[in-house]
Amino acid sequence: xxxxxxxxxxxxxxxxxxxxxxxxxxxxxxxxxxxxxxxxxxxxxxxxxxxxxxxxxxxxxxxxxxxxxxxxxxxxxxxxxxxxxxxxxxxxxxxxxxxxxxxxxxxxxxxxxxxxxxxxxxxxxxxxxxxxxxxxxxxxxxxxxxxxxxxxxxxxxxxxxxxxxxxxxxxxxxxxxxxxxxxxxxxxxxxxxxxxxxxxxxxxxxx
Numbered sequence: 001x002x003x004x005x006x007x008x009x010x011x012x013x014x015x016x017x018x019x020x021x022x023x024x025x026x027x028x029x030x031x032x033x034x035x036x037x038x039x040x041x042x043x044x045x046x047x048x049x050x051x052x053x054x055x056x057x058x059x060x061x062x063x064x065x066x067x068x069x070x071x072x073x074x075x076x077x078x079x080x081x082x083x084x085x086x087x088x089x090x091x092x093x094x095x096x097x098x099x100x101x102x103x104x105x106x107x108x109x110x111x112x113x114x115x116x117x118x119x120x121x122x123x124x125x126x127x128x129x130x131x132x133x134x135x136x137x138x139x140x141x142x143x144x145x146x147x148x149x150x151x152x153x154x155x156x157x158x159x160x161x162x163x164x165x166x167x168x169x170x171x172x173x174x175x176x177x178x179x180x181x182x183x184x185x186x187x188x189x190x191x192x193x194x195x196x197x198x199x200x201x202x203x204x205x206x207x
Contacts, residue, residue, distance in 0.1 A: 006165050014155065021151040033062050033139035041129045042074075049075075049091035053082065054121040054132060058113040062139040066109040066121070068132050073103045074125030078111055082120050091124050108135060 035056060042050040056064065068076060075091060077084075078099040085094045093100070098119070101107055113119060123130055 017154045030138040033137040035134040037133045049124045057118045062113040065135040067135045070130045072128040075102045077122040079120045
């Protein structure tokens with residue numbers, strides 16, 4: 001026996017559509033702003049300091065990464081101008097400093113220029129040998145380019161249905177019966193014949 005069944009299933013699909021637009025804009029990237037390495041030394045009387053100035057011309061957003069090493073403690077100051085005042089012993093810068101780091105032998109400067117212009121690294125120390133090296137300084141670079149941006153996102157629902165037909169086989173089982181055959185009639189006839197012969201024999205024996 002073969003049977004079949006039909007099933008109808010409904011679904012709802014949700015889709016998102018994003019729309020893009022483009023415009024001309026400014027793209028900011030970076031390029032190297034290498035600071036030239038320099039070495040210098042101080043020789044002073046006890047309790048006094050000498051000074052070394054290193055001008056760096058940068059654009060706004062330039063990040064100075066400079067490593068400073070010395071064989072005895074020194075001081076570092078970053079100034080927006082070369083016009084500055086020293087303490088009586090010459091070891092400390094007084095006034096408008098953008099950054100100050102004192103009494104070090106190894107220092108890694110990470111400093112970002114707030115505007116275009118020339119800034120000054122002032123190192124002070126007493127009887128020291130100093131090496132100043134660039135450690136990956138970078139500056140921003142503006143480029144005009146096409147910028148693609150997402151303008152809107154839309155959500156939609158799409159209903160749909162599908163029909164599935166399934167076919168399968170079913171087996172039918174019937175009860176088991178013993179069916180009579182013609183052999184039974186033959187057996188009954190043989191038995192009747194034997195009974196007849198037996199009755200005749202009995203009659204002949206009677207006086």
